[in-house]
Structure formats: C-alpha cells, structure tokens
Amino acid sequence: MGMTMTQKILAAHAGLPEVKAGQLIEADLDLVLGNDVTSPVAIGEMKKMKVDGVFDKEKIAIVLDHFTPNKDIKSAELCKCAKEFAYKNDITNFFETGEVGIEHALLPEKGLVVAGNVVIGADSHTCTYGALGAFSTGVGSTDMAAGMATGKAWFKVPSALKFVLTGKPAKWVSGKDVILHIIGMIGVDGALYKSMEFTGDGIAYLSMDDRLAMANMAIEAGGKNGIFPVDDVTIEYMKEHSVKEYTVYEADEDAEYDEVYTIDLSKLKPTVAFPHLPENTKTIDEVGDIKIDQVVIGSCTNGRIEDLRAAANIMKGKKVAKGVRVIVIPATQAIYLQAIEEGLVTTFIQAGAAVSTPTCGPCLGGHMGILAKGERAVATTNRNFVGRMGDPESEVYLASPAVAAASAITGKISGPDEVM
Numbered sequence: 001m002g003m004t005m006t007q008k009i010l011a012a013h014a015g016l017p018e019v020k021a022g023q024l025i026e027a028d029l030d031l032v033l034g035n036d037v038t039s040p041v042a043i044g045e046m047k048k049m050k051v052d053g054v055f056d057k058e059k060i061a062i063v064l065d066h067f068t069p070n071k072d073i074k075s076a077e078l079c080k081c082a083k084e085f086a087y088k089n090d091i092t093n094f095f096e097t098g099e100v101g102i103e104h105a106l107l108p109e110k111g112l113v114v115a116g117n118v119v120i121g122a123d124s125h126t127c128t129y130g131a132l133g134a135f136s137t138g139v140g141s142t143d144m145a146a147g148m149a150t151g152k153a154w155f156k157v158p159s160a161l162k163f164v165l166t167g168k169p170a171k172w173v174s175g176k177d178v179i180l181h182i183i184g185m186i187g188v189d190g191a192l193y194k195s196m197e198f199t200g201d202g203i204a205y206l207s208m209d210d211r212l213a214m215a216n217m218a219i220e221a222g223g224k225n226g227i228f229p230v231d232d233v234t235i236e237y238m239k240e241h242s243v244k245e246y247t248v249y250e251a252d253e254d255a256e257y258d259e260v261y262t263i264d265l266s267k268l269k270p271t272v273a274f275p276h277l278p279e280n281t282k283t284i285d286e287v288g289d290i291k292i293d294q295v296v297i298g299s300c301t302n303g304r305i306e307d308l309r310a311a312a313n314i315m316k317g318k319k320v321a322k323g324v325r326v327i328v329i330p331a332t333q334a335i336y337l338q339a340i341e342e343g344l345v346t347t348f349i350q351a352g353a354a355v356s357t358p359t360c361g362p363c364l365g366g367h368m369g370i371l372a373k374g375e376r377a378v379a380t381t382n383r384n385f386v387g388r389m390g391d392p393e394s395e396v397y398l399a400s401p402a403v404a405a406a407s408a409i410t411g412k413i414s415g416p417d418e419v420m
Contacts, residue, residue: 002252004160005227006195009135009249013118021159021256029059030134031112032147033121035103036064040081041141042122046149054089055151061093061112062086063103066360068096071367101332101358104128104216104300109332111242115230116249120144120153125300125382127218130227131211133234133248137225158224160195161186162257165202167266172416174310175210176302176380176400179217180271182263184281192222194258197251199229202265208237209306216301217382220278270415272378273398276386284403284415292397294377295320295408296389298329298356299363302380302401305335311405312344314416320352321411327369329356353408365389371396378407 011019013027034042039062062082067075086094104125107113115133122144129136147153196218211228218226230248269283297311320326328348330336339345345355362369363381371390384396406414
C-alpha cells in the first residue's frame, strides 16, 4: 500500500523507507515555533531538563504576538522571559513589536517554512504551513522544549482524509468559506488526529492566501494537519519569500484514505459559523436578521493582504454602521505597510474602522476588542468557543473578510452582494 503526502514527509524525516498509519516514529525537525504565551512554559521545562542551549539557533522561531504590544504586567513578564532566552541562545528568528507579525502569517512571509519541511509549534494553528506542502502541527510546550533541545519529536503517523476540490469558486467565495463548509460537513472532530489532504483541479483557483486560511483551520476539524500539493502557485510563493531548499512530495496513487470527499467549489456560497462551534455553519442566505456590535478583520487565518483588499473593496466610500465597532488588524508589519501603500488603511479609517499594529489580540480574548456580556461579533478569526472573545455570554460568528466587511456596513450579518 502506498503512502499519503504527509506519510512520505514523515518517513523521510524519520529516516525510514515507509511508514504506516498508527506507527510511532521519531522525526527530525526543520523548525520549532513558540510565542509569548507558550515559550516561557517551554523554557521552564528546558530548565527542568537541565538542558544548556538549543539544538540549532537557526531552526527555532520565537514570535511575541499574542498579548503584544504588552497589555499588562504579566504579559510583559512573559515577553521578557522569552526575549532573555532568545538573546542568551542567539536565536536568529526572534521577533517582537516593530518586527513582529502574527506567527502563522509571519513565518511563511519570512521564508522560514518550505515544502517538505517538518515543523512543530506550541500553538494549535501551526498546521497553517501545510499550505506550502509542509507537515506542520501544533504541540504542547513540553514537546516544544524537547524539540528545542534535541531537534526531534515523536509522532504517531496519522491516517488521512482526502478532499477533492473541483470547479471555480464564485466571486465572493474564499478559502475561509471553503474550510467553514468542510468543517460544517464533517464536524469539529471529523478529522480527529487525521491528515486533511487537499487535491483536485479546483486548487488552481485558490490563492496562497486562500490555502493558508484553509490549512490554518484544519485543527478546527480535529485534524493533525492540513496539506496541499506543491504546484506553480506554491513554487512561486517560495521563490519570492525563501532561499531555503524545498522538497516536493506527492501522494502515491494507491495511498489509503479513511474517506474521500468531493466538493464542487462552484456551488459554495459565503458561509458563517454560528456560536459556539466552527461546525455550526449556515450559508449567507440562511443567516437571518442578526444584529452585531463588533467586527474583527485580521488574525492568523485572515489578516493577509488579499483579506484586507477584499474588505476594503467592500467598505470603500461607505461608513460603518452606527453602534458597531470595527477593528482591522494586518497580520504582519509588511502587510500593514503594503495596506498603507495601497490606500487600504485610508479606506478603513475613512469608513470609521480602527486599524491596529499586528497582534493576535481579540481572537483569543486577549486585548484590542474584548466583548461584553450579550455582545455579538463577526470575526475573520478561527474559533468561536464560549467566552473565546470575552464574556461567556457574548457570541462570535466566524466569516470571511468579505462577509465581515459587509456586516460592518449594515450592522448585521450580511453578504457582500447586499452592499455592493
């Protein structure tokens, strides 16, 4: 029996000719990631291990993005801990404040991940890098500590689900809508500890930003990772952003999948996930009349330049509805600068939105947009669990940047066609 794309990458990094689903392996790591929340815990674990130094200062990335710019004394102490560790160990890829970006947008932009890599990160959305044809997955801080110390990690080889994407998406249908549709279809545990492998001719119509958003949310279906084949779009992106050598792996024709799903992208509509799970999806024509208090456009899922362009396209020349707070957060400094140069920031401010420096901020209820009891938000983020963005009795509705921008203008959950 052949191997899936994920299994081939893991086999190569374990030094094995083949691996099978369920097999336990030890694999070499190309990158270990931590942030301001998880790195200090990992650093504490390394002290317990009595480990002096890291396995490779070039293969560790520490990104201070969650509660930064520091929102309080505790967050400042966490950042101080991570910074001292990074400087002590001469970590090459340490990013804070003026150099920072939301980690899962920043690392691909900096060219730190390429096709064929194995990456672990002490953050659940590390699965984002599967968009580049890499195996990447989230781990706990203890595993991050072991990875920084040894450059290796243990894995149970995942079985896989295959998603065959066909057709061309309609104008306002983005990668966010595709992945919300999939999660709504299979559920938040539908891919539990499985690899979500995307294929089909429809991928040609998905930009790298679309793919990054989709891979990012594989964990919201319970997936171990999400992964896309390496095509011309991938190669062009890597050439633009990285000097690292990459390796292209392809699934064998006789690879075994637990399930195969075929999805016609041309039939999808803008999709919204209702509280309090990403699987509670409805298409925009099924939403009804739901008034909102806040809109957040940003995050590691949808804070990239195409996301900001889509939102600005809808908001240009219009005003945010009375009583609605709109917060726009470019995912990296480079994206922020590009948004300024393209006039997108001007559009947002003229419409009545606030524009922030890169931060995870409101996505995890950190800062920059916390919800009060009874308030509702439309967000381009990835999770809408109870209390995720503030009070346990607040509500978060997940949507694409286009739907979020349209909702900002109308003051209720709306599709782009309602305002364009």
